[in-house]
Amino acid sequence: MFYWAFIFLIIGLVAGALGLTGVAGTATEIAWIAFWLGLVMGIFFFFVARRSPPHES
Structure with missing residues (x-):
């Protein structure tokens, strides 16, 4: 993004x-939207990736 x-x-x-x-x-408005969307997605995926995977038995 x-x-x-x-x-x-x-x-x-x-x-x-x-x-x-x-x-x-x-173009500036699209750039602004893409920047904020990328920032929100980056923060979201940072926290999602920190979860431990489920344990398989």
């Missing part, structure tokens, strides 16, 4: 520099 957030951030910065404000705004 952080990879995609970075890609959309770069697209937004380039579009903003070229004066394409609509594309820049959309």
Whole structure:
């Protein structure tokens, strides 16, 4: 997710520099959503991975 957030951030910065404000705004919003989604997923999987596996008898 952080990879995609970075890609959309770069697209937004380039579009903003070229004066394409609509594309820049959309790309920046997608980057922001991807960043927070990646952060939430990372924290979630960090805690899920800390559980011990079930014991087999």
